[in-house]
Amino acid sequence: MAGAARLNATSAVLLGLLHEGPLTGWDLVSTAHARFGDFWSLTKSQVYRELAAMSDGGLIEAGDTGPRDRKPYRVTRAGEAAFAEWLAREPEAESIRLPLLLTVAFASRLDRARLTEILAAKRAGHTGRLDDYLAARDRLRASADVDPARLATLEYGIRHERAVLEWFGDLEAILFPA
Amino acid sequence: MAGAARLNATSAVLLGLLHEGPLTGWDLVSTAHARFGDFWSLTKSQVYRELAAMSDGGLIEAGDTGPRDRKPYRVTRAGEAAFAEWLAREPEAESIRLPLLLTVAFASRLDRARLTEILAAKRAGHTGRLDDYLAARDRLRASADVDPARLATLEYGIRHERAVLEWFGDLEAILFPA
DNA sequence: TAGAACATGTAACGGGTTACATGATTTG
DNA sequence: CAAATCATGTAACCCGTTACATGTTCTA
Numbered sequence: 001m002a003g004a005a006r007l008n009a010t011s012a013v014l015l016g017l018l019h020e021g022p023l024t025g026w027d028l029v030s031t032a033h034a035r036f037g038d039f040w041s042l043t044k045s046q047v048y049r050e051l052a053a054m055s056d057g058g059l060i061e062a063g064d065t066g067p068r069d070r071k072p073y074r075v076t077r078a079g080e081a082a083f084a085e086w087l088a089r090e091p092e093a094e095s096i097r098l099p100l101l102l103t104v105a106f107a108s109r110l111d112r113a114r115l116t117e118i119l120a121a122k123r124a125g126h127t128g129r130l131d132d133y134l135a136a137r138d139r140l141r142a143s144a145d146v147d148p149a150r151l152a153t154l155e156y157g158i159r160h161e162r163a164v165l166e167w168f169g170d171l172e173a174i175l176f177p178a
Numbered sequence: 179m180a181g182a183a184r185l186n187a188t189s190a191v192l193l194g195l196l197h198e199g200p201l202t203g204w205d206l207v208s209t210a211h212a213r214f215g216d217f218w219s220l221t222k223s224q225v226y227r228e229l230a231a232m233s234d235g236g237l238i239e240a241g242d243t244g245p246r247d248r249k250p251y252r253v254t255r256a257g258e259a260a261f262a263e264w265l266a267r268e269p270e271a272e273s274i275r276l277p278l279l280l281t282v283a284f285a286s287r288l289d290r291a292r293l294t295e296i297l298a299a300k301r302a303g304h305t306g307r308l309d310d311y312l313a314a315r316d317r318l319r320a321s322a323d324v325d326p327a328r329l330a331t332l333e334y335g336i337r338h339e340r341a342v343l344e345w346f347g348d349l350e351a352i353l354f355p356a
Numbered sequence: 357t358a359g360a361a362c363a364t365g366t367a368a369c370g371g372g373t374t375a376c377a378t379g380a381t382t383t384g
Numbered sequence: 385c386a387a388a389t390c391a392t393g394t395a396a397c398c399c400g401t402t403a404c405a406t407g408t409t410c411t412a
Binding site: 044 | 390391392393394395
Binding site for chain 1: 372373374379380381
């Protein structure tokens with residue numbers, strides 16, 4: 001029965017997507033990547049593993065196998081309950097792991113030219129991502145049915161990237177004061 | 179010889195700290211927490227595990243055991259080389275995992291009052307963290323020997339927190355357009 | 357002298373990543 | 385008919401977290 005092992009965030013994401021209709025593992029991978037990839041990554045190994053576990057736990061059920069072994073899953077009542085409980089809980093603290101800041105923290109031990117190179121590359125990456133987010137926002141706003149939740153998460157990305165880019169702008173001045 | 183298994187970021191952090199002089203596992207835990215905790219967390223289990231592994235790999239060496247079984251480690255030549263190589267590499271992409279954004283992404287399935295509650299709590303947390311960072315920056319600037327690298331990482335935190343707080347300010351308007 | 361802080365570690369688990377393995381269907 | 389894409393999954397590893405286990409030294 002219910003007491004099922006606490007849902008982890010990755011399964012919860014999958015369960016949440018399945019609330020919109022049956023999907024196969026493959027669909028879940030691509031949908032999750034498109035919708036949440038910017039702030040929650042997952043791999044197909046995880047997806048198939050969690051689907052198997054949730055199926056065992058009675059949170060989802062597989063429907064009839066279609067062409068190419070497509071196996072659509074749908075949420076059960078127990079799954080709906082588990083998801084509702086997960087969604088209403090206090091969200092975990094974000095786990096922060098920023099490899100670039102480690103490099104910066106040890107900047108004094110790094111050749112300055114190499115450091116500049118690394119920073120330029122990272123900066124370009126963030127610029128590109130900001131552009132992507134802005135373009136996505138434009139597209140979203142222009143579309144018929146704007147999904148406010150998607151707009152909200154996109155907006156997070158935009159503000160974050162802008163902040164990071166501002167930081168890059170001041171970084172050399174901070175690291176190498178006159 | 180060298181070909182030693184690629185250094186992971188957590189060992190690299192420890193190695194980097196050991197470049198400033200011998201430290202015990204205990205010292206490393208507290209120093210790493212103080213210096214990098216804002217963007218790279220680690221636990222003592224990891225520290226003792228990585229110290230053992232690096233010692234096996236010849237990257238560090240234990241000195242004489244002191245009182246309370248204090249066991250100071252120091253970096254070897256091989257360790258210096260491994261760290262230098264690690265530091266000059268292209269930093270990994272940041273792994274992003276923001277549980278709050280999952281909650282926001284599924285906001286439409288969540289009771290609005292509960293959502294507001296969750297957002298308020300998270301927002302307060304970010305406000306507190308920003309205050310901490312600002313205070314730390316003041317202290318750092320006032321100190322005799324300002325460490326530019328520490329200032330740079332702190333500055334990242336400050337800009338990030340400000341951006342997040344701005345986002346919170348607009349969030350309800352985005353999620354619940356008039 | 358009791359409790360806090362110091363100090364070391366192990367064991368077990370959870371979950372993210374990568375590599376491996378296989379085959380079906382579509383499309384050019 | 386070849387190549388790309390679709391589609392499923394397993395195995396092994398790495399590493400972060402939590403709980404467990406033990407003992408020492410300082411300090412109030």
